[in-house]
Amino acid sequence: MPDTLITSLQQAQRDFARERDWEQFHTPKNLAMALTVEAAELQEIFQWLRPDESAALTSAQRQHLGEELADVLLYLCRLADVCAVDLASAAWDKLRKNAEKYPADKVRGSARRHDG
Amino acid sequence: MPDTLITSLQQAQRDFARERDWEQFHTPKNLAMALTVEAAELQEIFQWLRPDESAALTSAQRQHLGEELADVLLYLCRLADVCAVDLASAAWDKLRKNAEKYPADKVRGSARRHDG
Amino acid sequence: MPDTLITSLQQAQRDFARERDWEQFHTPKNLAMALTVEAAELQEIFQWLRPDESAALTSAQRQHLGEELADVLLYLCRLADVCAVDLASAAWDKLRKNAEKYPADKVRGSARRHDG
Amino acid sequence: MPDTLITSLQQAQRDFARERDWEQFHTPKNLAMALTVEAAELQEIFQWLRPDESAALTSAQRQHLGEELADVLLYLCRLADVCAVDLASAAWDKLRKNAEKYPADKVRGSARRHDG
Numbered sequence: 001m002p003d004t005l006i007t008s009l010q011q012a013q014r015d016f017a018r019e020r021d022w023e024q025f026h027t028p029k030n031l032a033m034a035l036t037v038e039a040a041e042l043q044e045i046f047q048w049l050r051p052d053e054s055a056a057l058t059s060a061q062r063q064h065l066g067e068e069l070a071d072v073l074l075y076l077c078r079l080a081d082v083c084a085v086d087l088a089s090a091a092w093d094k095l096r097k098n099a100e101k102y103p104a105d106k107v108r109g110s111a112r113r114h115d116g
Numbered sequence: 117m118p119d120t121l122i123t124s125l126q127q128a129q130r131d132f133a134r135e136r137d138w139e140q141f142h143t144p145k146n147l148a149m150a151l152t153v154e155a156a157e158l159q160e161i162f163q164w165l166r167p168d169e170s171a172a173l174t175s176a177q178r179q180h181l182g183e184e185l186a187d188v189l190l191y192l193c194r195l196a197d198v199c200a201v202d203l204a205s206a207a208w209d210k211l212r213k214n215a216e217k218y219p220a221d222k223v224r225g226s227a228r229r230h231d232g
Numbered sequence: 233m234p235d236t237l238i239t240s241l242q243q244a245q246r247d248f249a250r251e252r253d254w255e256q257f258h259t260p261k262n263l264a265m266a267l268t269v270e271a272a273e274l275q276e277i278f279q280w281l282r283p284d285e286s287a288a289l290t291s292a293q294r295q296h297l298g299e300e301l302a303d304v305l306l307y308l309c310r311l312a313d314v315c316a317v318d319l320a321s322a323a324w325d326k327l328r329k330n331a332e333k334y335p336a337d338k339v340r341g342s343a344r345r346h347d348g
Numbered sequence: 349m350p351d352t353l354i355t356s357l358q359q360a361q362r363d364f365a366r367e368r369d370w371e372q373f374h375t376p377k378n379l380a381m382a383l384t385v386e387a388a389e390l391q392e393i394f395q396w397l398r399p400d401e402s403a404a405l406t407s408a409q410r411q412h413l414g415e416e417l418a419d420v421l422l423y424l425c426r427l428a429d430v431c432a433v434d435l436a437s438a439a440w441d442k443l444r445k446n447a448e449k450y451p452a453d454k455v456r457g458s459a460r461r462h463d464g
Binding site for chain 4 (some may be wrong): 236237238241244245248251252253254256257259260261262264265267268271272274275277278281283286287289294297298299301302303304305306308311312314315316317318319320321322323324325326327330331334336339340341343
């Protein structure tokens, strides 16, 4: 199926970086660092919450979460673009691999064999 | 524009988790942790590479990168789904905010004012 | 008080890196990346555990945890050494700051005002 | 050799947490999350810096770095304490293992075989 979102975001990001002369900073290494930093900022929202609290976010927390999720997605798209990786294909391939690696009848309900 | 990729991935992930009785593990807190772990695994590819090396990956490194990018995207989609966050809207909102926060004529070429 | 552990570890790490000609890889940037990667590997141990499970580790999990804690400590010491930061002073300074920032009678029992 | 720093920090942190009734938040899982978040904040200092810039920090950047290093060390000590892991022994054990895993004459100058 056509992936209009990711390619559109990537095009917008290319323009954004070029207009600011920021392409020089967008090495794969730097973008990978930025991605992890954003993931950690997202994680920070949940850091001190109990599991039940993490599943019942306030409106302000959900707004904050949305922004952090967006930051992660944006760096992910940019990194994939800079490295010429097809994110959509990679995701479907990985889902298929996970289905083979974790047969439902073997891992049902078990966190120990859980990896995704 | 319609986002067929993310919603399709999320549907596939819902089925995947339900078939394995893994929904119990997919609290937002746990998924946020998993997202950071995958981002760090991705980052590890670039850890000891010089900037120029990070921009000239071998075929094996690109294959590995694709799998790690996929892992991040999958947890990102799952977390957004579990928290009922519209990832596409959040991303476009964030791009707009970044454009306002970093006017091209003020930040051109400057990493110090750079945040995305 | 004298800090014999950290300075001893740092001396051993200096020798280790020099003997392998790895000083070239130990830029502060690379070491900071390695530190985060090790922290994420440590975090992965707890990723799918419930809070009560995370407080009752098996012997194998504690052994694994010890190795990951060691990895984090080692990169922390190496990074501080390479950047000439006095880790012991920095830690005591931070404890003092935290005590001022979070007066016991104002934050008692509250995760919201919790930051350390 | 006696490790006075880590045990002293751990004692101070135990008092700190008890006085604020924060022991309830200091599950190993939460502390591991906090550790990664602090490592990522530290990493953020270096995110957009070139390798040479990362090795020539300004005074303000070094001050900032010291605080982030301290945050990581404090959570590391607290987590080890809560899980009853002897951090000093674990660090020396790991150094010994690394010396065996990476014989100087086999890995000299090679980042590919580099892991610590």
